[in-house]
Amino acid sequence: MRIAVTTPNGNVGHHLTRMLVRAGIRPLLLTRHPEQIAEELLPHVDVARADSQKADEVVAATRGVDAIYWVDPSVMSDDPLADYARATDALVRAVVENGIGRVVFQSSVGAEMRHGAGEIDGLAATEVALDALDIDVTHLRCGYFFSNLLLDPESLKAGRLTTVLPLDAPMAWVAPRDIAEVAGLTLLNREWSGHRVQAVHGPEDLSWSQVAEILTQELLRDVAVExxxxxxxxxxxxxAGMPDAMAGAVLGMSTGLRDGFVPEQKRTVVTTTPTGLRGWVREELTDEAVRS
Known part of the structure; x- marks a missing residue:
């Protein structure tokens, strides 16, 4: 089975690439920057230069592909939803023109709303476009990435987190590696078919207050959330330099899911993954700039 992976150096993609290699698969990595693929991987992967927003490049790169792991890449943009639409068009064209029969799509909790959740609306549009095709597709509705805590390392170092969400409202938090594991198993499993939604919720729902408490205990210094x-x-x-439309789209991911939102997929053994925030902090937050 020929499997393509987009954003192979991303939070999820770099784990997924190595998992597929360990499983005996030689994945095709689609990237705008082939020179950034780790040298140790090169004997075990194929690499194609392709911008996910350029349909011609994606179509050319995915000829002969049987399955694809697709991420709509979030980039600094004056019109992020238009960027998502271009990425969706590139994926749909590649699937149709190259006869790609299976897609695992990295979506998000909240995409089920379809509208009103900022950047997540772009993911929802990709789900809708894929569901209109006669292919096998799984949408991974992922919780809030642990790695988002590193988007502002200076604030984390200073011990101050901020959110527009209620501090005691629990939500799904998940390790990117666990998403990669679910993605890899889904790509390799030939037993499923049709259109599926697979939530990836992490081991437990956490409030921002609980996250701050865990960080305080694990980093051995006070971390507060406001x-x-x-x-x-x-x-x-x-x-911070974000264009106006981008700032609105990022903010909308929180405000759109803030008041009365309940995920369509309930937490079950199927949606629960093992890596807890404490373990992730011990493994990932080793940089002295964050810990000191």
């Missing part, structure tokens, strides 16, 4: 106003969060994103 709920701030939507406008303050948006201004912070703008001050």
């Amino acid at each position: 709920r701030i106003a939507d406008d303050e969060m948006r201004q912070g994103l703008l001050d």
